[in-house]
Amino acid sequence: MSHSPSPAPMLDGKKLAESHPMDIPHITAVELPLHVKNVNRAINALGGKKRISESINHGEPLELRLRNDPFHHPIQALTSNNERVLLKVTMSKKTIQKDEDGKLLLRELIKMNDADPSTPKTRIQPIAIIDKTFRFRAMADFQVITKNSPMVQQFNENVRHPKNFKSVANYVAQHGDMNGYMDLNSEYFKNKDHDLPPPPILSPIRFPFDYNYKMNRATTTIMDKQSGQKKVVSTKTALKLHTKIIDHTATPPSQPAPNLIQNREMIEKEQHQLPSLHPNSMLLKCIEWLETMFEIKPFWIRKHLMDLAPKEYQKYIKLALPYVTYIYRSGPWRFCNIKLGIDPRSDSKYWKYQSEYFRVLGVRNSSDPNSSSIKRITPPSLEHTLSPDFSQSENKLELAQNLFFDGTNLPTAVTYQVGDILDLDISSTIESHIKDMGKDFLRKTWDVQDGWLNATTMEVIRKIVRYKLKQLVNEEPIDQNKIYKIINAPREEAFASRTSKVGTTKSNDKNNIDNIKTDANIEGEGEEDEEEDEEEDEEDEELVRNEEEEEAELEGDEVHDMTLTEEMISRGEAPYGGTSGAMADRMVDGMNVDKTEEDEGDVDDVISRLNNLNGDAAQKIKHLVKIIKQDDIDYMNE
Known part of the structure; x- marks a missing residue:
């Protein structure tokens, strides 16, 4: 049905463009990166009319295949839902023939046609609205020619285009040998035949881009005098810290590395000749300041020292710590810098300095620990350790409150010492367990996971901190009923264990079955906790490795996968x-x-x-x- 255009209106004596009714069909367009001469071949390259119809009506992907090969990597179409108007432009053939090379734009042809008095005026008419467009603008993937592959040709001949059932059966018999599969025979799984069909995709990059290579600023190119070849070398030399890092079973060191002892003796001899702000002079002052701090408290988290140190010492703390402390690679005091000569395994009084790490996404970037608006406090581990004549910040050692876990504010640290956890639920739980357990609160011998504390107390502490951290990160309220269940879960477990052993009657048997189910649930919760603890241990290993990279290459822990055979x-x-x-x-x-x-x-x-x-x-x-x-x-x- 054709619609004639409305007469062109006039404005200030000027003729405006004609208006056309838009009661026209809605269609879908396919833009091909081809010069189409045969429409049927173009349709077949898109998978046929049925495939195009499914893509339009049901959102199926539309692919352009330029070769008749089942292993061909097609070009994926991008879909655009922007509406456009399809115009029909009618002009004289005489004007079109003038553009022999096809280089003129349509706008230029229209002007040329209208300027020639011997040709009729150009007619422009909207015939459809394009509401969906398929465009093939991605790069074609790398292609693999399979005509020289015997395996692919056999597959095409016997499976894709079989002549009879016998050819399929023979092919399956040759390639479907399952002997060795059930008994997990290693010979069966060896890859001896590399003549395989090509993968579905070779390059994930769909659009071209400029590589824009930039050389690493920390490297430079030099000429090797012996070989005469150019090579890239680093302009930065990694500083060796000589930090003492030991395993939890090793004997703690009593003095720093010999290199550090010699270096300190040299600095002390030259300190009277050095300016006060000379790096060696500042390093010596920082070492002396750290010695004072570790006399007050023998276990420190480095982040706490960075917060407490004067500004002029902060950049020297990392260099000065190996002169005063050592580090455990694993165990309950990992991530703590420990004073040389102190063995936390020798006395149960060191349980308060045990460190716990909690991996919760969103904690590290919660706020700036050095902000002046943050409240500063004296943690419990420092309240009774300062001597009256100590002068530091008006006789007080105060640290940023957001370095500690108080259960109400989101901290900026994820490593906490047990004795410095400020959360009231945890502190009251520790006091309650000390009162109820008596001598059983602390172990007779320390444990590699829980240190000197009993397993029940450590489990409650970890669960409460982990739960509250997640709630604070997600800005969700803390459910005290959940906290109550965490605190009382060990008691309920012990009660259920005792109840399951009582009674021989049928009613008691029924109770025993219920108790067994309860134990199974508790066991399941324990497995979840073990998984979370394993995740924490993995993160702990990563952080310790970051420390170790600063002084030496260390062998990684071997992970043995257990397989059910x-x-x-x-x-x-x-x-x-x-x-x-x-x-x-x-x-x-x-x-x-x-x-x-x-x-x-x-x-x-x-x-x-x-x-x-x-x-x-x-x-x-x-x-x-x-x-x-x-x-x-x-x-x-x-």
């Missing part, structure tokens, strides 16, 4: 210390699966069908099912 199944073992039967029972309970005769029939039916294909595999699966049901005890004991 057939040998372990036959022994009744499972990863993480359980039995395969118990593990399977927990899996079934967790999925709320009800065992019925119908289910057992289904399993038997599957095994019988599998037996027709592979008798050995069927027999192994049959034994495995019996192990899970705990029926085949003889097989487990073999």
Whole structure:
């Protein structure tokens, strides 16, 4: 249906453009990066009319394939929903023939046509509204020609275009050998044939860009005098700190590294000749200041020292600490700088200095610890350690409050010493446990995970801090009922354990079953805590490695993955210390699966069908099912 344009209106004696009705169809356009001569071939390159229709109506991806190859990497189309008007421009062929090279713009052709009195005027008419456009503007991916690949040609001939069923069966028989799969034979999994079909994509970069290479500012290019070749060298030399980093089983050092002792003796001899602001002079003053701090308190977190130190000493603390302290690589006092000669494993009084690290996203960037508006406090570990004649900030050592965890404000640090945690729930819990447990509050021998504190107290502290930190980061309220459950969970667990042992009647049996379920829930919570503790340990290892990189290359910890093998199944073992039967029972309970005769029939039916294909595999699966049901005890004991 055609619509004639309305007469052009006049404005101040000037003729305006004609107006056209927009009651026209809505269509979809496909912009091809091709000079299309054969429309049918262009449609086939897009996957055919059906594929184009699915892309328009159902949002399926539209791909442009320039080669008839199933392993060809097509160009993905980008979709634009911006509306445009499709115009039909009618002009004389005489004008069009003048543009032989096709270089003139449409606007220039219209002017040329209208300027020629021998040609009719150009007619412009809107015929459709384009409400969706598919554009192919991405770069084509790297292509792999597969015509010289025997494996690909066999696959195309026997699987994609088979002549008969026999050719498919022969191909599967040659490539479908499953011997060695069930018993995890390493020979079966060796990759000996590298003639494989190409991957779905080779380059993820879809659009071109300028690399704009810039040389590292910390490097320079020099000429090797011997070989005459250019090589890149670093302009910065890493400073070796000679920090004493020991394992939790090693004997703590009593003095710094020999290099540091010699360097200090040299500085002390020259200090009278050096200016007061000379780096060596400032380093010596910082060492003496640190010695004073570690006389007051033998365990410090470096971030606390940075906050406490005078400004002129702050950039020397990292260099001065190895003269006064050592560091544990792991254990309950990791991340603490410990005074040389002090062994925290020798006395249980050092439990207050144990450090705990909590990895919570959003804590580190919460605020600036050096801001003047932040309140400063004296932490509990310093309240009773200062002598009356000590002069530091008016006889007080005050640190930024946001370096400590108080349970109400978001801190800027994630490492806390147990004795300096200001949270009232934690401090009251510690006091309550000291009163209730008596001598059992502290261990007789220290533990690598919990130090001198008992496991129950440490578990409560970690859970409360972790929960409150997450709530503060997410700006959500803290549920005191949750805190109450965390604090009283050990008591409820002990009560449930005692209750499960009482009674022989049927009612008592029912209670025992409920208690067993309660114990299972508690065990599940413990597993979650162990996973979170493992995450913390991984982060701890990373932070300690950052410290170690400053002075030497250290060997990384080996991580051994535990795999459930057939040998372990036959022994009744499972990863993480359980039995395969118990593990399977927990899996079934967790999925709320009800065992019925119908289910057992289904399993038997599957095994019988599998037996027709592979008798050995069927027999192994049959034994495995019996192990899970705990029926085949003889097989487990073999």
